[in-house]
Amino acid sequence: MERCSLALLAPLLLASAPSALAASSTDLSVTGLITPKSCTPILSSGGIVHHGKVTVKDLNPDQPTQLETGTLYLYVNCEGATMFTLTTIDNREGSSAIDPHHHGLGVINDDQHLGSVAFGLFDAIADSNPVKTIMSSNDGASWRVSPYLGHAGLTAFAMPTDLGTPIAIKDLHTRLSAVTTIVRANDLTLTDAVPIDGHVTVQLNY
Template sequence: MERCSFALLAPLLLVCAPMALASSSTEMSVTGLITPSACTPSLSGGGVVDHGKVTVKDLRPDQPTALENGTLYLEVNCDAATPFTLTTIDNREGTSAIHPNSHGLGVINGDQNLGSVALGLFDTVADGVAVKTIISLNDGATWRVSSYLGHAGQTAFAALNDLGTPIAIKDLRARLTAFTTIVRANDLTLTDEIPIDGYVTVQLNY
């Protein structure tokens, strides 16, 4: 339809306005990256940290309460040694009540943020060798040792003799610890049973 309309209208434009016609254009690029290998992350225990039932009397009235740490194991398996980074997506974005770089636990009673959960990676082994967890807060320009795993930076892994350079890895295993904290009980309306509702996606980029 567009081609037909243009072909019919063009002669009329030439007759009525015998001046030079202007033209304009825009450009489109098609990009992507074909990688020689693929990597798959997985979490033990179905990726669930279950704190069970926490009673009101277990919560401190005037300061945040740290629950018992939760432990999962993170594995990344690649077809070949591959450089990659890890980040997270906080699916309860905006509800972290303790620290903005942690992950939220949801909202109760319509407007009360329940708490936060921070994640850390420890005892990391890459291809059978102990390595250090490192983090970049400036999109990979510089790196430093940190166990942090979250949405505020990129996490990678370094050899013990070169802590500033991420390495390529085929198989990785690390202990993932969840540090869950509930806000002061005095800041919550606790008349009914309420869920601890943290939901985090671990994202692998390579």
């Protein structure tokens, strides 16, 4: 009886409610990664590069002016050896006036981009061993030696004997260099004091 009833119900449903069987669909995925170890990044000096007061006469009128290089130290401490990469988020996105791969210093007078700041990582020590800073501009498909730290690529670290392979690290210590450049003074209206307003988030990715 059960088998006959099912066979009879099928044509009745098709006849009485044809729209119920017509549908479109799309897929939704929920993804993520639960890691057994966590890492904590720390920047010295509260993560602040302070250039103090810069006067108009300190700026070149017809070419960009590079300010004194700022130095901080970046520490990454993990619960155990962990594979991670570093990148940045430019919180002044779109205001970099020197190089789009660098970070902006904000906008003054409504539409004048003040300059750019570039970051590099040098003299890296990973678990008591000197290592090289490497970067990838193709989401990790390949790596090359470069001190670059920014939003245009991934930064990792490698042993000097294998520069194409990022390594897992427990404790990292590296010098962070900040090179700030102001656009030429002739391109700015500087009748009042204006802030150098770069703001960047350093992001650690597992």
